[in-house]
Amino acid sequence: MIYRSTRSHDWQVSAAQAIIQGLAPDGGLFVPEEFPAAFTEDELKDLFSLSYQELAEKVLSRFLTDYSPEQLHEIVKGAYGDQWDDDRIAPVSEERGGNxxxxxxxxxxxxFKDIALQCLPRLMKTALEIQHDSHEIVILTATSGDTGTAAMRGFSQLDKTRVIVFYPYQGVAPIQLKQMLSESGGNTVAIAVKGNFDQAQTNVKRIFSDKEFGAELNEHGFAFSSANSMNVxxxxxxxxxxxxxxxxxxxxxxxxxxxxxxxxxxxxxxxxxxxxxxxxxxxxxxxxxxxxxxxxxxxxxxxxxxxxxxxxxxxxxxxxxxxxxxxxxxxxxxxxxxxxxxxxxxxxxxxxxxxxxxxxxxxxxxxxxxxxxxxxxxxxxxxxxxxxxxxxxxxxxxxxxxxxxxxxxxxxxxxxxxxxxxxxxxxxxxxxxxxxxxxxxxxxxxxxxxxxxxxxxxxxxxxxxKFLGHTGAETVIEASDMPAEVKQILGI
CATH class of the missing domain: 3.40.50.1100 (Rossmann fold)
Incomplete structure (x- = not known):
């Protein structure tokens, strides 16, 4: 399946390339060039009897055609294993208050970010193998709370990846903050930005679309990607x-x-x-x-x-x-x-x-x-x-x-x-x-x-x-200092 940018005809890539890049070079988001065919009524009935893991393989295979069935099986097996406290992964409650x-x-x-962010690191690692890409991927993301923690946990200790999370200073819940600051992965860091989430996200997008910045990273063996839902x-x-x-x-x-x-x-x-x-x-x-x-x-x-x-x-x-x-x-x-x-x-x-x-x-x-x-x-x-x-x-x-x-x-x-x-x-x-x-x-x-x-x-x-104990101290910067902070973290 080919993915294309929402903003131009200039960017067509494979699913693996779209996942590695995160955002299209023109600032657009990657979408399927042709949306997969809908499941038939008989296929739907079969889907409803599957486990979460079996269902995930069926759905993802419609979109990720350059991944082999064996690769998707291993990705899903790792993403939805014993790190979940309910083996159904996403159970539906009995009726409560009318819903x-x-x-x-x-x-x-x-x-809920865990659903995707236990899967995305494995999708990205496999994508690098499919593309024979030797870059160290820099996951650059803005968070309003949950994405940061889930991204740091999902990518923690994963080879050839760094995770830099920007969050609004005094704009996340205390428990969310404690979760981010207690993550111990040596390849992850969270930085507070003065301002709100939109300002942090806007600056992340600007960094992504800065061609000179990207070229400088490439010279040092790095490439940007995203863990936000901007990444397909x-x-x-x-x-x-x-x-x-x-x-x-x-x-x-x-x-x-x-x-x-x-x-x-x-x-x-x-x-x-x-x-x-x-x-x-x-x-x-x-x-x-x-x-x-x-x-x-x-x-x-x-x-x-x-x-x-x-x-x-x-x-x-x-x-x-x-x-x-x-x-x-x-x-x-x-x-x-x-x-x-x-x-x-x-x-x-x-x-x-x-x-x-x-x-x-x-x-x-x-x-x-x-x-x-x-x-x-x-x-x-x-x-x-x-x-x-x-x-x-x-x-x-x-x-x-x-x-x-x-x-x-x-x-x-x-x-x-x-x-x-x-x-x-x-x-x-x-x-x-x-x-x-x-x-x-x-x-x-x-x-x-x-x-x-x-x-x-x-x-x-x-x-x-798991995070009731020690947490690190906050690092707080101005939004305008985000590009410099990224360079400092990467040692550029």
Missing amino acids: YFLELFHGPTLA GRLLPQVVYYFYAYGQLVKRGIVQAGGLVNFSVPTGNFGDILAGYYAKKLGLPVGKLICASNKNKVLTDFFKTGIYNKNREFYVTNSPSMDILVSSNLERLLFDICQDPATVKGLMAELNEKGRYQLPKAMYEKLGTFAADFATPAEIEGEIKRVYAASGYVIDPHTAVASLAAHRFKKQDGAHPTVVLSTASPYKFPETVYHAISGLEVKRAGMPALKQLTDFTHYLPKSIE
């Missing part, structure tokens, strides 16, 4: 769990094979929900994809009006991984609905120059798969409390955004079951969760708040125990 929750937090860093190797593994969730509902008799299921997705950078859109294109019977945002509701407004406008106040909320105003993966959706790189390039130029763009009517009318809603910080706490009071089930703030959106949507369309993507363990955000379910104040953020929550619920995830 079904797809639990994506059973990996080593307790967040991060995106594709996420398609799998939509099929797996649907199959679990079929097995329980909650839906008949072929019946529609809605998915409500807490959405910041748009990668997670785009994976659901790709699953639908592959034939999964998806009803609506509910794009659930927090107070930074740029995506909610986009789907309701067709206007993307980042010229607005930026809010730091109690769902920090969604505190984003520039959703990079939306570019892939724009390409899919117009199939014209010139149009996409023009829209991205408008966003860069004016901070906004408006979709042509013909494009906007193709967004019917999506619904959209948002939740304020107070509503997030209220939803955590509602679900807990109804069922004793504890959810994190990001999951609560999607849960509330699903709860509201059912009033419009109660005909189909709705699966809420539960993207992180509630124990990563104890400050908000403890206050919501107990009604009591947190004494102090971070580990003291975690102790209050675990004392209240009488539970502590095993993965958290």
